[in-house]
Amino acid sequence: MEQLALRIDLRSTMLEADLSLPIRARGLVLFAHGSGSSRLSPRNRQVAQQLNEAGLATVLVDLLTPAEGAADERTRQLRFDIALLADRLIDLTDWLRAQGRTSSLNIGYFGASTGAGAALAAAAQRPDTVCAVVSRGGRPDLAGQALARVRAPTLLVVGGNDRAVIELNRQALALLRCQKHMAIVPGATHLFEEPGALGAVSALARDWFLSHLDHPLQVVPPA
Secondary structure, eight states, X not given: OEEEEEEEEETTEEEEEEEEEOTTOOOEEEEXXXXXXXXXXXXXXXXXXXHHHTTOEEEEEOSXXXXXXXXXXXXXXXXXXXXXXXXXXXXXXXXXXXXXXXXXXXXXXXXXXXXXXXHHHHHXXXXXXXXEEEEESOOGGXXXXXXXXXXXXXXXEEETTOHHHHHHHHHHHHHOOSSEEEEEETTOOTTOOSTTHHHHHHHHHHHHHHHHXXXXXXXXXXX
């Protein structure tokens, strides 16, 4: 396993990221954090470790600079700037496609909370590049009209006791025109802190990414 700390210069914005690259990686998953979280999120790192053990490379990245993150802690506005976060994901995706270590790997997105909306908005703009999306306790509804343009197979994972988010995910699921599935983890709340809940998320994400990152993207025409 190769592990690298990266500083990525994107259009004069410097972002910090951690790349974990298994030998003979079967695909790459780019994490989109949300709601004030960061690449150091213990929940996303636990999921990433499970993906690494299954042979998937992962990139955990701070989509906001330190200055932006500090401002967001005061205003809580940038975490809901889906256009900004999606643009950063797209730039990162293009950067990863241009790097020797990762250029040959099919790419998927793992989005948590508001990051799920950004992941789906970005996937809609890169239909020939993004091969799968997984949302954990996410707000896919924040992708808005972009949902109908997503072509990457999409899995929405929600806690069974996270009732408000379940309804938002159901509404988003109805708008998706791609291969899609919604999985509810029984007894789990929004952060999946219950025993075994996050392990269930990791297993669902692992199986979804392994099913789709080794295959070419199947474009589904809008209904």
